[in-house]
Amino acid sequence: MTWQTVDWQKKIQTLYNKLLLSLGQCDLCGNNLNNCILPQQTLVCSSCFADLPLFKQAIVQGDLLNWPSINKALPNINFDHLVSLSPYLPPFTQWLPQLKYQGRFELASLLSTLLAQLFTQESFEKYALPFDLMLSVPLHPRKWQIRGFNQAHLLAKPLAHHLQIPYDRTALARVKNNNSQVGQSGKQRRNNLVDAFMLVKALPRNTKHVLLVDDVLTTGSTTNEISKILKRADVRTVTVATICLSLPETKN
Numbered sequence: 001m002t003w004q005t006v007d008w009q010k011k012i013q014t015l016y017n018k019l020l021l022s023l024g025q026c027d028l029c030g031n032n033l034n035n036c037i038l039p040q041q042t043l044v045c046s047s048c049f050a051d052l053p054l055f056k057q058a059i060v061q062g063d064l065l066n067w068p069s070i071n072k073a074l075p076n077i078n079f080d081h082l083v084s085l086s087p088y089l090p091p092f093t094q095w096l097p098q099l100k101y102q103g104r105f106e107l108a109s110l111l112s113t114l115l116a117q118l119f120t121q122e123s124f125e126k127y128a129l130p131f132d133l134m135l136s137v138p139l140h141p142r143k144w145q146i147r148g149f150n151q152a153h154l155l156a157k158p159l160a161h162h163l164q165i166p167y168d169r170t171a172l173a174r175v176k177n178n179n180s181q182v183g184q185s186g187k188q189r190r191n192n193l194v195d196a197f198m199l200v201k202a203l204p205r206n207t208k209h210v211l212l213v214d215d216v217l218t219t220g221s222t223t224n225e226i227s228k229i230l231k232r233a234d235v236r237t238v239t240v241a242t243i244c245l246s247l248p249e250t251k252n
């Protein structure tokens with residue numbers, strides 16, 4: 001009897017969640033979404049949007065590497081600029097796992113729209129390079145098969161559309177599979193990632209400025225390793241764009 005009850009409870013909860021979304025209710029507070037700020041935005045009300053813990057981009061002039069504590073936490077990096085929406089704080093600590101592990105694809109649309117908006121802000125003019133190409137951090141094929149999708153690609157595809165940048169999801173490949181890197185030190189991550197990625201096809205001629213997209217930057221090891229490969233292929237600047245930064249120094 002008990003197992004049947006639990007099963008039905010789950011089903012009802014799922015249906016209820018779907019109903020809330022179809023009624024246009026805020027993902028965070030449940031209020032209705034009559035006052036959406038963004039036309040593409042159908043998940044968060046104006047009040048919750050205003051409460052999002054976004055980085056103050058004007059202070060760092062559009063590049064988080066200008067923030068001393070972030071710069072200090074990312075020594076010896078191979079990328080040139082860092083753009084990110086928010087420290088890894090709620091609601092992003094719920095949204096990103098929901099996108100990655102529960103396949104809530106509608107969140108990719110919201111998050112990529114918010115990220116795209118950053119590039120149109122005045123503070124970004126200094127770094128408004130004419131990006132030649134956008135790439136996303138690839139998953140190893142085995143992980144991709146199990147998960148069924150790559151969350152970085154889900155974010156990059158609409159971002160490329162918003163920013164009108166050519167996007168190639170297949171130029172980079174992950175050729176070395178590691179277990180989850182959660183909880184590992186920066187040194188362990190760096191060791192795991194040696195030769196983990198490769199360019200599987202030549203970049204278009206004169207690809208000088210690349211925008212590399214991932215969901216979260218934790219130690220910078222992954223984006224650093226890929227940037228190293230891109231620089232070897234004559235790319236001049238790599239700008240890393242992520243939804244969140246999870247550096248210990250930026251959590252508060």
Ligand SMILES: [Zn+2]
Nearest residue numbers: 026029045048
């Ligand atoms: Zn709300």
